[in-house]
Amino acid sequence: MANTKVIVGLGSCGIAAGAGKVYDELLRIREADNLDFELKKTSCIGMCFKEPLVEIIDDTGSYLYGEVDIKKADEILEKHIQNFSPIKEYIVKSDKYESVYKNYFDGQVKITLRNCGNINPESIDDYEESGGYEAIKKIGNERISANEIIKTILDSGLRGRGGGGFPTGLKWKFANNNRSKDKYIICNADEGDPGAFMDRSVLEGDPHSELEGMIIGAYSIGATEGVIYCRAEYPLAIKRLNIAIIQARERGYLGKDILGIEGFDFDLYIKEGAGAFVCGEETALIASVEGERGMPRKRPPFPAVSGLWRKPTNINNVETFANIPWIIVNGALAYAKYGTEKSKGTKVFALTGKIKNGGLVEVPMGITIKDIIYKLGGGIIGDKKFKAVQLGGPSGGCIPEYLSHTIVDYDSVNATGAIMGSGGMVVMDETTCMVDMARFFLEFTCKESCGKCTYCRVGTKRMLEILTRITQGEGKDGDIEKLEELAYQIKDGSLCGLGQTAPNPVLTTIKYFRDEYEAHIRDKKCPSVYCKKLLTYEIIEEKCTGCMVCKRGCPTKAITGEKKVPHIIHQELCIQCGDCYSKCKFDSIKVF
C-alpha cells in the first residue's frame, strides 16, 4: 500500500525496550522483500508500559501495536502489511477497534504532549507540518506586540509547571518591565524530582516546541540570549535539542531579525549540568551555568532583577514553554477552557511505583487523583490495596487513599500538605511502609543538600538518624515530636526550596500515618511488614515438612529440627535476614 506508514517509538523507554532493533528489522525486511511503506521514527507517546510501540497508519485507519519484539514485527509485516489483516490481540489502540486501554487514552487531553509520539523529533519538517512554528509566524505576520502576548499568556491562566505554580504571564510581565539592554531567558530542564520524567519526554519527543516557546518568551520579555540548562543524565534529550537548534537556525527561527522583525535577535545554547538535584533551584541553576558549584543564594535580588551574569533573567520550566506555542495559536480561552478556577489548562503526570500503567498522562486540571490512578493508570499492580500517592517528589508529601477524591489543582493539592511539584505521582500499596518512605526521602535530601544552610545540612541528617532508628526498632517516646520540631526549624532556617520543603514527606506521613510511626516506636512492629529489623519469622508447624533447606541456609543457626520433623526458629538468634522465608518451597514460614 503506497500510503502506508510504519512508525516506531524511539524515546529512551522505547530504545531500552528494544525499539531500535525492531526498527532495524522493519527496515531490513522492507528492503529484502521490497515492501512499499514509509518507515518513520517518533518518540514516546506516554505508554512506557507497552514499549516498544509500532504504529501503522494506512488507508483504513491507524493501529498502534504494543510490546513489539522482532518476532512480532515480522508477524505484523506479514499479516498486516502484506495481507491487510491487522493482528487484533497485539493492538493497544486503534480507531477501528475498542481498546482495553480506552480509559487511558480517553481521559487525556494532549496540549503539552501534542506532538510526542506523533512526529519525528529530529525533523523540523515534521514539526512544521503538524503546525509547528505557526505561533511565531503568526506573531511576525500579525505584528503582535510583546504586551499582547503577555496578556494572552496571563489570560490563559498558565502557571509555572516546574512546581512553583507562579503565573507565567506575570513572570514575563515583570521581566518585560525591566529596561535593561541585556536579558536572558533560561529553560530549566534540570528535572531531578524522583518519579518525574515529563520534561525528558517533551525534550526527546518534541524539542522544537521547546525552542518555539523560548523564542516567544524571548520576544515577549526582550531577551537576546537563551540557555537550556539540561541535566546531563538525559543524553538523548540533549542530542535531539542540539539537532533542533541547528535546524531552527537554518530556517531563520534563531539568529538575527527573526521572522523579519527588525531588531529581534535571539539565539540559545544548551548548558549541561553534571548531577546535582539542587540545581533545579533557580539561583543554584544560575550559579551552575556560570561555572560555580550549584549553591543557591539569598533572594532578593530575584533573578528577574539580577540573574545570570547579574543581568535580568527569566526562568521557566520545560513543560511551561511547551504550552506557549499552542496557546498563541489557539488563544487563551481555548487553554483556559480546561481546568479549574485557579489552575487552568492541562498537566502532565508521571505515573510510577506500584501502578499498572507506568508512564505519562496529560489530563485537564481538576480531575481526581483516584481517576488518574484507576481509570488512566489501570490501578495497582497485583490489585493490591492502594495506600497513598507521593506527589511532588521529596519536596512534596503523601496523599492517603481516603483523600484520593482530591482534585489535581495547585490549591487542592497544597491543602493536603503535598504539592503539585513537577507532576510525579509515585503510587504506593499496602506493602509500602510510610515511615520507611519518609526515611528514604530524607536520605535523598540529606545527600542532595548543598550544605550551605546549617539547618538543611545538619537538620536533615538528624531527622534521618531518628527515622533510621525508628525503622530499626530503636524508636523512643518523643521521637515524633522531635521530628516535628526539627522539621519546622529546617523549613524556617533554609534559604532555598530544597531545605524549606525537605521535611514535607515526614510531616505528611506523620499527619496521615501516625499510627504506623507509633507501631514502630511502641510495639516495635512494622504494620506493612517491610522494615526488616521489626519482622518476626515463624514456622507453621502443620505445613513444615522438615526438609531442612531453611536450617542449612540459616546464617546464625537459629533454626533447629530433625529431618521430616517440623523445625523451630529460635527468635533470640534470628537476625531477620529472610533467607528461610525466600527458600521455603512449602510456604510454611510466616512473617509478621
Added chain:
Amino acid sequence: MQLFDGNELKKVAEIKAKYPESKAALLPVLWMVQEKQGWISQEAMQYVGDLLGIPNEHILGVVTFYTMFNNKPKGKYHLQICTNVSCMLRGGYELFNFVSDKLGIKNNEITDDGMFTIEEVECLGSCGTSPMMQVNNKDYYENLTTEKVENIINNFKTGHEN
C-alpha cells in the same frame, strides 16, 4: 601535561567564546576531559585550571560537588543503577545488591579486571519502566529483573551485543 590536542583546544576556545566569563566554560571542559579519559585526575584538574585561568581549589570544589564527575577511574562498563523511589518500589535495591554480589564490588568500586564499576545513582527519569540501569551515561536498560541484568552483564563480559 598536554591533555588536549589541537582540535580539542579549538573546541575549548569555541566554548569559552560563548560566555562572558571563562569560568562558565569549566563544566563543559571538564566533560571533555571525562569523555577523553573516563575520569578527572588531579593533573587534569591542574591542566584545566591553567587552560581557563581558574584556581585549582575551585575546580576541585566543582568536580567533587557534581556527582557525575568521576574523580576516580571507572570500569569499562560503568553500571549506574537507580535506587530512587520509583525503582526502589519495584526492586531497585535488590537489583543493586544482586549486581554488587555478582561482581564482588561495592558502590563506586571497580572490578579487578577493570571491566565494571557499579554506582548507586539518583533518579534518571525512566520511572514508568523501573527498575532501571544506565550504562556509561548513555544507554538505558529498563524493566529489569535479576535474570535480565545478569544476562546484560554476561553479554558485556563476552563482548556480545545487548
